[in-house]
Amino acid sequence: MNMTISREDVEYVAALARLELTEPEIQEYTEQLNSILDYAAMLERLDTDDVVPTAHAVPIHNVLREDQVRPSINHAKALRNAPDGDEGFFRVPRISLT
């Protein structure tokens, strides 16, 4: 297998996604991601010189709405699925910047 994705890549992406991985998981995901990329590499065999880059999978554009206010939802509804809340605020645990 072509090892395009290194274990450092997996650790880096896991950190970005705030995932804590065990050693066996790191190995497993490194292998899985590489095999996915290998499979997708088939596409590289196609000649795409004359193909414009795709910005969107569905061939439509300019789906717009008029600037008219529509009712919002109330506190109770907004917070119904929130793990924690207080006086209409969502409450989140300590935010660490580092």
Next chain:
Amino acid sequence: MVVANQFEMVCGLEVHVELQTKTKIFCGCTTEFGGEQNTHVCPVCLGMPGALPVLNREVVNFAIKAGLALDCEIAEFSKFDRKNYFYPDLSKNYQTSQFDLPICGKGGLEIEIDGEKKWIGITRAHMEEDAGKLVHSGETISTSNESSVDYNRAGVPLLEIVSEPDMRSIPEVLAYLEKLVQILEYTEVSDCRLEQGSVRFDVNVSLRPFGTDTLGIRTETKNLNSFSSVRRCMEYEVARQARVLNAGENVVQETRTWDEGQGITLTLRSKEEAHDYRYFPEPDLPPLVIDKEWVERIRKTLPELPAARRARLQTLGLSAYDAAVITQAKAMADFFDEALTYYTDAKTLANWVMGDMTRLLNSNQCSVVDSPISAKQLAELLQLINKGTLSGKIAKSVLEEMYSTSKDASMIVKEKGLAQISDEGALLGIIDGVLAANPQSVEDYRAGKDKAIGFLVGQIMKATKGQANPGLVNQLLKEKLA
């Protein structure tokens, strides 16, 4: 500044402008300010699974309008992307923004410092959504155990305008910002209320030895919300970087934050901790195709921009300075132009607008849009001076009366009997009385003491409570004494 002799400053700016649409960028929630926490929200701006964003047409219109006013190319094809990051000010864990295909491409504006003109380039401008507001329980974010989040502002449309690193001094930066905000205010795409956070600035600064071409290592200070913060922040950052460089060390490439209270910048995150935003195309929003017709339709809605307006006022006889003062704010320039349709002497009008009118508004902390004196009413007052009904001096007190009552000048003149006495017969009677009462002065004048006439005029004005037409009094008096 000592550093100015050693290093050249290189600065570029990112300016975030809130667009004044009625609704958010991707949902129908109101953008109105205030409102109880989390009451201007819906499944879309709360990032609920399955909710589909739909782009607000007016956001696109405003972005095109601002782009045209800033001389930007408008992209025929643009799209939205997800900017991924973990911070609870947005509930989706990404901000919907534009990455490689923004709506506005290259543009720029001209600044002027001490008569020297300079073009400051704009790299791009793109549409994105604003974030929500966090309130931290502790004194600072690092000592706080939890934070409360209000998503009322999440999804409010922003235009982020990115400049080229073309600025070389703090005055250039401030001139660029003033021009930029003025142009945006003219286009009315934003209310540009800095005190409410409608416009926010990120400042990128680096230093390099004079005469070198390569850029130094830069820092970015985020989220400044006034011109004075920008100035102070830059003064601090330039001095700090110069100290680092003079000590033989390297400036660390990092994002910094401005502490208004202490007047210093602090490290927010270094390059190693920098976000890797992993932009990718937003699958929920189809791309945007803007044809020439759409652009031309918006171009027609552009107002006369500040530079053109200044030039026009100068052709009407105003000095460059007066034209700049009148056009500083669009509301004042509009007031002036409206008055000009009733009263054509632009120079006299400018003196009144910049002088007594502005003084009255300022002392009452009133903006010109709320002025109790309309442009038409001011013009009528000036016409009364031209007709000889009022002297300039009495007109000033009439203006004050107009300010407090909103009455027309002619009405006040009538009610208070303030009309200037221009009736020769009436004036001659008064003049005769004054001459009879002051034979010494008459004799002095005839003996060659020209000053004596001033005293006599004064007496006549006193006798008429200042209402005598001064030109006519002088003329009649000289005829009498001849």
